[in-house]
Amino acid sequence: MDDVLFQLRFTAKQLEKQAAKSEKEEVAQKAKIKKALQQGNIEGAKIYAENAIRKKNEGLNYLRMSSKVDAVRCKVQSAVTMKGVAQNMQTVVKGLEKAMNAMDLEKISKIMDKFESQAEDSDVRISVIENAMGSSTTTSTPAQQVDSLINQIADEYGLDVQSQIAAAAIPSTALHADTKKEKEDDLSRRLQELRN
Numbered sequence: 001m002d003d004v005l006f007q008l009r010f011t012a013k014q015l016e017k018q019a020a021k022s023e024k025e026e027v028a029q030k031a032k033i034k035k036a037l038q039q040g041n042i043e044g045a046k047i048y049a050e051n052a053i054r055k056k057n058e059g060l061n062y063l064r065m066s067s068k069v070d071a072v073r074c075k076v077q078s079a080v081t082m083k084g085v086a087q088n089m090q091t092v093v094k095g096l097e098k099a100m101n102a103m104d105l106e107k108i109s110k111i112m113d114k115f116e117s118q119a120e121d122s123d124v125r126i127s128v129i130e131n132a133m134g135s136s137t138t139t140s141t142p143a144q145q146v147d148s149l150i151n152q153i154a155d156e157y158g159l160d161v162q163s164q165i166a167a168a169a170i171p172s173t174a175l176h177a178d179t180k181k182e183k184e185d186d187l188s189r190r191l192q193e194l195r196n
Contacts, residue, residue: 008073015066022059124190
């Protein structure tokens with residue numbers, strides 16, 4: 001099949017080269033038409049015009065044939081590829097069948113349970129770290145500097161944000177008091193479970 005594909009590709013390229021050659025000859029014939037007209041040779045110009053038209057049609061025919069040969073090559077290539085895919089799928093199906101027969105569902109279930117518990121433990125640890133980092137970053141940046149930066153940027157772009165800042169001026173301790181207590185209780189409970 002590789003030889004057939006090579007021959008088809010080679011034939012398509014040859015036809016494309018012939019089409020390019022015909023285009024060059026068409027351009028040359030058009031130049032001769034111009035020269036004949038400048039010399040007043042109408043009969044010669046007609047002959048060159050016929051040649052130019054014939055070369056143009058010849059080039060188009062070569063391109064059409066090249067396109068058809070390339071289409072056949074693509075179909076053959078697709079057939080070869082599909083045959084390979086079908087063979088690979090057969091091998092995979094046989095492999096899956098062997099794997100399914102060898103699987104011990106009880107062991108797989110235990111492994112999955114252990115994985116889920118470790119994932120939950122990891123979530124708890126990440127949550128503790130995020131809360132610690134969140135509280136340290138919120139206390140390390142003074143609110144006055146934050147407001148100053150917001151006002152500076154608003155002034156640069158001509159925005160009125162004073163009314164929005166005033167409306168949003170809720171003490172941060174009031175926002176976080178209830179949720180912080182709930183998170184701490186939940187984290188304490190989960191840490192206790194991990195220790196057990």
